[in-house]
Amino acid sequence: MDPSPNRLATTTRVANPLRELSLDQLRERTSMKWRTYPADVLPLWVAEMDVPLAEPVARAVRGAVERGDTGYPAGTAYAEALADFAARRWDWDGLAVKRTAIVPDVMLGIVEMLKLVSGPDDPVVVNCPVYPPFYQFVRSAGRPVIEAPLDGDGRIDFDSLEAAFQEAVGKGRGEGGGEGKGGAGRRPVYLLCSPHNPTGTVHTAAELADVARLSHRYGVRVVVDEIHAPIVAAGTRFVPYLSVPGGEDGLSLMSASKAWNLAGLKAAVAVAGPEASDDLARIPEEVSHGPSHLGIIAHTAALREGGDWLDALLTGLDENRRLLGELLHEHLPAVRHRPGQATYLAWLDCRALGLGDDPAAAFLERGRVAVNAGTSFGTGGAGFVRLNLATSPEILTEGVRRMAAAVQGP
Template structure:
């Protein structure tokens, strides 16, 4: 009998690249600002590609397999991943479609369930492209702000649903799950309550679940379509965030059982938009990148603890609650009295680039979003620069 060979240990991907190597990158994160600025802003991770993903891309290039996407392999891999990771066996491949990316998929889903001028509800503060894309497609963004605890305020949501769910409009709710920027993981009970409200007021739910694989230890992601009443919803999922594949465009739209007819109306040409190499890469990530993802998530847990310790020591007036998901940190800087846009101060005086909270909508003023998907050394340097940006009195603001 052959003895079992243990799986190789994956080194923390967040510790594998030097600052010199990262500065050779030509993507948005590393080319938007001058070289003296430390970029911890846009949602790109400072990691090498997972080897199964890199191999899939190499194989495609070697074969010249760079045509149009075809087939259901991506959806099949996602369904298998969902079953293993989330205990969800309800992702039916026949109720899926490949789309260019999550945001363009959201646009297409909203076209299916709403019309020009119709309201789209969002939980602010929320991912800024929700406002941009929805506004550009001639829909009306309506905010239902999160509660003070960073969770969905179900009372506020019901009030808003009650307002938009009257008349001839076809309202929709764009759910961010897990939530960006707070990293909140919505519970099964919360999502079931959302589904019940949506049914009561005739609101269609479209769920952005792009950060779903990136959960902290002790947290559990719940797919919206898996909860009671969620069958009328549509969801967008992707390997983009968890495996750092923003430059390899692809995503999957998934319909609940009661939304299958809606997804069936998706124009065929939408499925021509994803990158075929992207589809291959995402499929490989979901099928064979689990060990790499586990190592990444463990590294992110370490970075959350590190950031909390660094802020407590150097910037104790900044309020930070380590998130249950995503690789983002939402920092409340209002006590620093830097105005509505502290990110501008940290950039100008400290040469560290963070996301301003203002574009995230109501509740974002006075906050910054920090990207934790980098090395502990760069996080340490970023906090040092942030503290230095406030001058010698920063440590006295306790």
């Protein structure tokens, strides 16, 4: 049996999806990853995987197109598939379909959740360094961001988090409190990234229960981005926030997008804990018009029929994590790196390379390899880069060699 508690024992063998496409094939793609930079740049940045579409997903989309089934989304098939997946993968049977809503994607869903449980100008606490759209979308929604930095091991620092909650509550009271839109009491929100992007940290059940206790103590609502939940390293268990004691009033955003590379087929599910069902019930009906019908078909097929493909991907990612460690040891020994417990992203500490706050700029200019600049992830990101390892071993190897060449100079 597979050593990971979040993987299933199967009899169907699926080839490693990360080994199926050549660089020439990938360069035929027209998505952001492959069109943002010139053709001589090796892209190891944005969260797109270098994989073919899982056959069950491709079959479902082809069937819909052949039927002309390209209208508006309807029904609860996506939420039902997600509930079944959660029960199989995470031993969690608490995902109630009646407490779900379809939303266009995770980040737009987060914005809608903020509108439900907070008022204009209410602070939102985030653990930095964190996924850059947390800053962008939250501020666009009129909410200020308060940072609660992670600790030196990339885990939640509860002293830092409590200080951020105190600051957030103080600012909320200073602005007068009162009622938010839709009747929701004005209060701060803690936007939790679980698993965490960019560090790949998987929060434990005990940590999540502590989050719930602290949020209740200060009257802070928890909204959690769990988009990377299916992508865990061997031996690691993902724990849904809504499953821990105290998580009953939380709101979660989930999607098959990251695990099956479906960013271009947009759809996500908002899930409410038992004590947040009234909040989710206030979501405007028109929000459900935003997801793509084909996206919902694709995501549903992935969750229902794509388990074998996902397990093959997870095995390939485990191999790439080991390979990346070996490559860094050989070519860039000064780079500090802790393999992530989840996601297909690596958070690299490049501060010892002498490339300043933005080593990604040097890797791009001198090495012709694109990685994400750590500075965009907020406080704590200077001198770091985020590297996407969801590619073939050959491309990953070439990418690290180019990064090493950039450090050595001409």
